[in-house]
Every structure is written in C-alpha cells, then in structure tokens.
Amino acid sequence: MAAALLATVLALAACDSRNISELEEGVSTEADVRARFGEPENIWDGPNRGRIFEYNRQPQGQKNYMITIGTDGKMSALRQVLTPENFARVQPGMMMEDLRKMLGKPAKVTPYALRRETEWEWRWVQPPNSSMVFTATLNDDQRVVRSGSSPDRGTEAP
Incomplete structure (x- = not known):
C-alpha cells in the first residue's frame, strides 16, 4: 500500500510540473487552466475582481497551488503557496x-x-x-x- 501511495504522489508531482510548464501568465485562459488542472478545490474572490483558483495537493502531496484568473479571463499568476x-x-x-x-x-x-x-x-x-x-x-x-x-x-x- 505504501508503494502505491508513493507512486501516486510521484505521478501527481510529474503531472503538476508538466501542466505548469504548459501554462503562461498573461496568455493562458481559464479554460487552459481547467483543462490542465481540472476543477479547483475552491474559488476565491481575488484582487481587482479577479478570481483565485485553489488546487490542493494535500494530504499526500506537499504543495498547494493558487492560480489567479484576471477579469480578462487570462491567468495572471500561478504560485505554490506552501512556502x-x-x-x-x-x-x-x-x-x-x-x-x-x-x-x-x-x-x-x-x-x-x-x-x-x-x-x-x-x-x-x-x-x-x-x-x-x-x-x-x-x-x-x-x-x-x-x-x-x-x-x-x-x-x-x-
């Protein structure tokens, strides 16, 4: 069981790295973000009336991502927040x-x-x-x- 859990965590980390590399701030759209990361855990009101999508990797993972979508529908920031x-x-x-x-x-x-x-x-x-x-x-x-x-x-x- 521990081996299966480790394999899942490693696969998720590899997917996140690939998905992040395929997104570009100011260019990628909300649809691009959802296509690569899926549905967010939560959606928060962001600064300047944008929205922040929460992509949680707990409890197995060691990262949580917040992706900001601006009022223009484009990704303006992608950050790992557990720092x-x-x-x-x-x-x-x-x-x-x-x-x-x-x-x-x-x-x-x-x-x-x-x-x-x-x-x-x-x-x-x-x-x-x-x-x-x-x-x-x-x-x-x-x-x-x-x-x-x-x-x-x-x-x-x-």
Missing part, C-alpha cells in the same frame, strides 16, 4: 478564512475540545528537500493563536 515566506505571514489573531485563502486546505485538522483549540497542518518541503509540517493552532473564535514548522516524521521528501 516559508507565506508561513512567516501567519500571525496570532489572523482569521481562519484568511489563513485558508493564503495556504489552501490543510492536510489535517485536529480538534482538541478540552483545550478549545484546533490544529491545522500542511505538509511541505523546505528547500532543498526536507519534509516539514506547518501547524497553525486556532482558538474557539477561529483565530490563530500560534504557528510553526517541524520536521515531518511520517514521510520523506521526493
């Missing part, structure tokens, strides 16, 4: 919805009823190839109280 720079932007008091829009759907959500907290976890790769887990802890008000990264003991980076 140290984005994690540094996560601050105490940040709302759950803002966290979700920035990082995408987490790999794992664990509620701790007695502590009245919920942990959200994302798997990611710290360059050059260290498997990591970023955890954001939210309180009952759905606001971040703390966050940080630690080594992912359950996987090896591709």
Whole structure:
C-alpha cells in the first residue's frame, strides 16, 4: 500500500510540473487552466475582481497551488503557496478564512475540545528537500493563536 501511495504522489508531482510548464501568465485562459488542472478545490474572490483558483495537493502531496484568473479571463499568476515566506505571514489573531485563502486546505485538522483549540497542518518541503509540517493552532473564535514548522516524521521528501 505504501508503494502505491508513493507512486501516486510521484505521478501527481510529474503531472503538476508538466501542466505548469504548459501554462503562461498573461496568455493562458481559464479554460487552459481547467483543462490542465481540472476543477479547483475552491474559488476565491481575488484582487481587482479577479478570481483565485485553489488546487490542493494535500494530504499526500506537499504543495498547494493558487492560480489567479484576471477579469480578462487570462491567468495572471500561478504560485505554490506552501512556502516559508507565506508561513512567516501567519500571525496570532489572523482569521481562519484568511489563513485558508493564503495556504489552501490543510492536510489535517485536529480538534482538541478540552483545550478549545484546533490544529491545522500542511505538509511541505523546505528547500532543498526536507519534509516539514506547518501547524497553525486556532482558538474557539477561529483565530490563530500560534504557528510553526517541524520536521515531518511520517514521510520523506521526493
């Protein structure tokens, strides 16, 4: 079973690389994006009335993509959002919805009823190839109280 899971993860990573190379900012259309990535996990309102398509690769993968479609129907940005720079932007008091829009759907959500907290976890790769887990802890008000990264003991980076 572990071998099948690894094969799936590697195939998905190879498909993403090929799909990304076939898209060009300012040229590729929404139809091009959907043809290569499929239906998005979520669609967010973006800046200047554009839209942001979320393509989640959790829990097996270690990337989440946000693809911005401008008001002209063309792709204006494609970015992998599970990065140290984005994690540094996560601050105490940040709302759950803002966290979700920035990082995408987490790999794992664990509620701790007695502590009245919920942990959200994302798997990611710290360059050059260290498997990591970023955890954001939210309180009952759905606001971040703390966050940080630690080594992912359950996987090896591709």
